[in-house]
Amino acid sequence: MTTTVAALSTPKASAHFETVELERRDLGAHDVRIEIRWAGICHTDIHQARDEWGQGIFPMTPGHEIVGVVAEVGSDVTDHRVGDRVGVGCFVDSCLECEACRDGEEQFCAQGVVQTYSSKGYDGEVTYGGYSEQVVVRDHFVVAIPDGYADDDLAGVTPLLCAGITTYAPLRRYGVGDGTKVGVIGMGGLGHVAVKIAAALGAEVSVLSRTDAKRSDGEQFGATAYHATEDESVFDDLQGHFDLLLNTVGDAVDLDAFLGTLGRGGTMVNLGAPSDSLDVGAFSLLTMRRSVAGSMVGGLPETQEMLDFCAEHGITATVEVIAADQVDDYYDKVVDGDVRYRAVIDVATIGAK
Structure with a gap:
């Protein structure tokens, strides 16, 4: 029936x-x-x-x-x-x-x-x-x-x-907590949730968006800094700054430029799925022992954990x-x-x- x-x-x-x-x-x-x-x-x-x-x-x-x-x-x-x-x-x-x-x-x-x-x-x-x-x-x-x-x-x-579990899973996997410096690339449907969750975990959260258009929203969501990457000097100013980058953008980005903003042992986690291949220079990885990783949502126990965490912190x-x-x-x-x-x-x- x-x-x-x-x-x-x-x-x-x-x-x-x-x-x-x-x-x-x-x-x-x-x-x-x-x-x-x-x-x-x-x-x-x-x-x-x-x-x-x-x-x-x-x-x-x-x-x-x-x-x-x-x-x-x-x-x-x-x-x-x-x-x-x-x-x-x-x-x-x-x-x-x-x-x-x-x-x-x-x-x-x-x-x-x-x-x-x-x-x-x-x-x-x-x-x-x-x-x-x-x-x-x-x-x-x-x-x-x-x-x-x-x-x-x-x-x-x-x-x-x-969007919640997709961003929560890598934040937890890479040990984000008090004082961790996290950069969120893109602040759309995924990125804005990433900002909220990373801030609730105690991280210093920076938004890396193409323009300044969403600056006030980013600050409201818990970002401590906001950088418009259409100004290429941003990449020089942020050299070696972050412990973790979450790339939430669905299109290809200049991975080498963003990798330069990671400190020693830092990781860039790709959450979007662009149709084009991801291109990265070897020295962007060798220098400062940087890594590029991927993450695909999370399992059922972690999804429940994420919901409980977000409810506790008033995150929607x-x-x-x-x-x-x-x-x-x-x-x-x-x-x-x-x-x-x-x-x-x-x-x-x-x-x-």
Whole structure:
């Protein structure tokens, strides 16, 4: 027995979204049915819906930043109850048996993690994401929304299911704390959350943005310094300054210039996924023992840890709440950098007449 719900779907690459009827599976013993309230728009959704990375599965219902309320649970579910406020991020299944899964890093599952949408599950069925009235998810991949958040906060909590864990994971992995000097390259949907979390961890946070346009916002989010990199003298002034750089930009940047701002043993972590190759000179790395690394979201235990940390420190994403009929326009706005700072869909508007 399946349940039919309203959803936004794009029939082919770069096509406009349509409201369709989507079938959600009946519950298995370990499944949770969620009535979705909010669905964030991530730049990854745009890459996928426009098939810019290839291998997109159409028709496609995107959305991997999901917040809602539990409507029903399977017979063996013990951690979630009807009425609980919950979230779902980038993944909805993995083998749970390989070394990565046992270590709580399901994103690196040896059998292949199942993405929340445009992915095939182990049963061969295609997954459909959060631009929908409901979703059914294996209980392990459902996280609890902490009590510290009021219901009015939940739209801003939604992007944390991707942007939050994507930035929190490397900040924790590289030991960011009191006095650590962190540079955040770009202050868009990812970058503004990175500033907030790094500041809450006690870091001295600097924003490295192309222009001064977002200076006041950066300072409000907790940055102690803001540098407009269109002035190339910035790179000379900041030589050897940072312990850690988070590159949140989705396009290629001059890695050699930014690497020069790292001190001895410093690391630049790439969070964006530009289509072009990353080019770096060997001496940018050899000098001062610098490193370039990558980081891909985080596992389920760390996602819950991130939400608990953000709730404790009053951190939400800064969002623009939109209706379902605005999604096409907002895809263009996200690409153009015209959203401050994440767009979140009010899912109640998907089925509204």
